[in-house]
Amino acid sequence: MIIPALKKTYKGQIALDYPGTEIPDGSIVAICGINGCGKSTLAKILAGIVMPDDGRTPDLGMKVGYLTQAPLAFKMSVRNNLLQNSDRALSKEENKIRADELIRAVGIEALAGKNAQKLSGGETARMALARLLMKKYDLLILDEPTAAVDVKSVELAEKMILNYHNDTGCTVILVTHSASQAERLADRIIYLGEQPWERSLNENNLDRT
Numbered sequence: 663m664i665i666p667a668l669k670k671t672y673k674g675q676i677a678l679d680y681p682g683t684e685i686p687d688g689s690i691v692a693i694c695g696i697n698g699c700g701k702s703t704l705a706k707i708l709a710g711i712v713m714p715d716d717g718r719t720p721d722l723g724m725k726v727g728y729l730t731q732a733p734l735a736f737k738m739s740v741r742n743n744l745l746q747n748s749d750r751a752l753s754k755e756e757n758k759i760r761a762d763e764l765i766r767a768v769g770i771e772a773l774a775g776k777n778a779q780k781l782s783g784g785e786t787a788r789m790a791l792a793r794l795l796m797k798k799y800d801l802l803i804l805d806e807p808t809a810a811v812d813v814k815s816v817e818l819a820e821k822m823i824l825n826y827h828n829d830t831g832c833t834v835i836l837v838t839h840s841a842s843q844a845e846r847l848a849d850r851i852i853y854l855g856e857q858p859w860e861r862s863l864n865e866n867n868l869d870r871t
Contacts, residue, residue, distance in 0.1 A: 694844050
């Protein structure tokens with residue numbers, strides 16, 4: 663997959679100035695860097711949520727699933743929130759089974775019938791990840807998926823992401839402030855800053871973008 667050069671400015675301030683790079687299909691790539699370096703802006707542009715300065719949304723040629731840093735909860739039960747993203751390739755009953763499996767996987771099975779808008783921030787984050795994973799995507803873009811959850815929930819979420827990646831063979835772009843999480847999950851790390859650079863964990867070397 664080729665990520666083109668991308669630039670985004672807000673009121674004359676540069677939020678992102680990314681030179682572009684190519685990442686292997688089926689890999690997990692972590693986007694890291696200090697606050698304000700453009701991590702979330704890059705994720706939003708790749709997801710088609712924000713338009714870059716040139717006015718052209720990158721054509722990645724993939725079915726994209728995107729998890730925002732501030733996930734939403736619909737005013738319905740947790741289970742029904744997941745079913746809003748049902749996979750059309752599956753039957754209604756299969757989607758219900760899938761939803762219950764994911765709810766258990768993120769440790770909120772006791773909340774399955776609860777109004778999702780009554781969840782805590784961490785519970786909402788876990789539910790939103792489970793909801794996204796109801797479908798199969800070619801590319802997952804996850805913006806700080808575990809920033810609001812506790813240590814045990816981080817482990818559950820990371821396991822879910824890895825299992826989904828292994829099951830589907832999708833490409834994953836993971837925005838994270840956690841260097842240790844990037845090391846645990848990613849094949850390659852892209853560091854954003856004044857001079858963006860990459861680290862391939864498989865090859866244990868550094869490559870300029």
